[in-house]
Amino acid sequence: DSGVTQTPKHLITATGQRVTLRCSPRSGDLSVYWYQQSLDQGLQFLIQYYNGEERAKGNILERFSAQQFPDLHSELNLSSLELGDSALYFCASSVAARGGETQYFGPGTRLLVL
């Protein structure tokens, strides 16, 4: 158990809908990362937050947004969902955002868009 929690574990929704994925980092970790893992694209880094502020941005679509709250939990919002958004979404956390700190991953949220 990495100490990172993600809810829900599974989510089934329809195209055009909006969903929110939630992540709680390990105790003491200030940095949160979001990743998308799909069969055809592998593991894609989406975005990183550090202590409430956006720190790095990857291949995140405009339909997706994220934030980190004062209690350090983070939410990833996916809107206008498409079939291709079906994937496993991981959250990871690390102590700081200085450099190449180790990221510890949550169990993931499996999203299925029908």
Add this chain to the structure above:
Amino acid sequence: AQKVTQAQTEISVVEKEDVTLDCVYETRDTTYYLFWYKQPPSGELVFLIRRNSFDEQNEISGRYSWNFQKSTSSFNFTITASQVVDSAVYFCALITVNAGNNRKLIWGLGTSLAVNP
């Protein structure tokens, strides 16, 4: 361009065989970090090792060992005397930090290892 290549998509071995998973990276930044993660069939991503660009020491942890060679931009992972529980997808990842303190996180596509009894 930053890139991580895991050329082996799938590897199948028989238990007790040694197996090496290759990872080749590309970056022009002098400061970077390399990682290996394991993703068993249950789906979670498990951290295995972290290396920074200034530390080329090889590392051994039980049956696992890692060979970091800057000259060939490689960070290979060897499992000695493989076991069925080693069956998983293994990912190599790279974090680069440039002079402007901008960071990029790049992952390889993974190598699926099947260890057969």
